Amino acid sequence: MYKAPQALLDLVRGVVESMDYEFVGLEYLTRPAAGHLLRVYIDTAQGVVVEDCAAVSRQLGGVLDVEDPIPGEYTLEISSPGLDRPLFEPAHFARFVGREAKLRLVRPRDGRRNFKGVITGIEGDMVQLSVDGAAVTVPFQDIDSARLVPAF
Numbered sequence: 001m002y003k004a005p006q007a008l009l010d011l012v013r014g015v016v017e018s019m020d021y022e023f024v025g026l027e028y029l030t031r032p033a034a035g036h037l038l039r040v041y042i043d044t045a046q047g048v049v050v051e052d053c054a055a056v057s058r059q060l061g062g063v064l065d066v067e068d069p070i071p072g073e074y075t076l077e078i079s080s081p082g083l084d085r086p087l088f089e090p091a092h093f094a095r096f097v098g099r100e101a102k103l104r105l106v107r108p109r110d111g112r113r114n115f116k117g118v119i120t121g122i123e124g125d126m127v128q129l130s131v132d133g134a135a136v137t138v139p140f141q142d143i144d145s146a147r148l149v150p151a152f
Contacts, residue, residue, distance in 0.1 A: 037075050038064075042080065043081055101117070101118075101119050103127075103129070103138065103143055115129065115136060125141065
């Protein structure tokens, strides 16, 4: 899930939540030729508009410039989670029980890394899915990335 250092995660969460937005999560990618990419997902009960993203970008950009937690150059992106909302924490899976999700695992399990199924629950750090009618349990730490499948 493009793990960020805990200090960076805490800093970003603090800024976003202090502005009364839901901190959905962040992706932290290292791109050798282009520097780092910090993509921050925010939300509200009413959804997110461009002005929300711009406001968070201004505030967070200022804090990042002062605190300087990212070595070298980086690009900051602020985004809504969208219809294919990323799932970053076990609580996200619990929140979306009954919804279909796509998961990519860190390493293959039974010869596959990609799973698509309905979230049936979470117990401790184990995510439970129904994949093609079969129960599948995946340790949260084995998940590289997860997103909801948009329902139309």
